[in-house]
Amino acid sequence: DSGVTQTPKHLITATGQRVTLRCSPRSGDLSVYWYQQSLDQGLQFLIQYYNGEERAKGNILERFSAQQFPDLHSELNLSSLELGDSALYFCASSLTGDGHQPQHFGDGTRLSIL
């Protein structure tokens, strides 16, 4: 058990809809990362937050947004969903957000767009 909790585990919705994925980091970790895993693109970094502030941005679409709340949990919002957004979305957390601290991953949210 990594200590990172993601909900829901599975999500099935239709094109055009909006969903919210939730992540609770390990106790004490200040930094949260979001990754997308798909068969064609592999594991891709989306966005990082550190103590409530955006720290780094990767290949995140404009239709996607995220935030980290004062209690350090994070939410990833996906809107105007397309078939290609079907993927496994992982949240990871680390203590300080520095590169030498390993990232600990949740079990992911599997998003299926019908």
Add this chain to the structure above:
Amino acid sequence: AQSVTQLDSQVPVFEEAPVELRCNYSSSVSVYLFWYVQYPNQGLQLLLKYLSGSTLVKGINGFEAEFNKSQTSFHLRKPSVHISDTAEYFCAVSERGQAGTALIFGKGTTLSVSS
């Protein structure tokens, strides 16, 4: 831009045989290196990391990896594999000194151990 190449997409091996999963990275700056394992329907679990110091790094489950700066490689090895090692293995890199510390992953190597 950084990139990570895992040279083998699939590695089949018999139980108790040795295995090496290859990883090369491309970066013009100093990096931190990681290997993660993903079992079916689970998240990624850290196997080992190289931050600095000794180039031979030991991790969990009997795995080790060697950092080779001149060849920009970080190959993962295990002298004797078990059926339970069957999983997807990912090599990842992050840049030192960056304010943002995203992991750049390779495409993964599927290790299949059979009896």
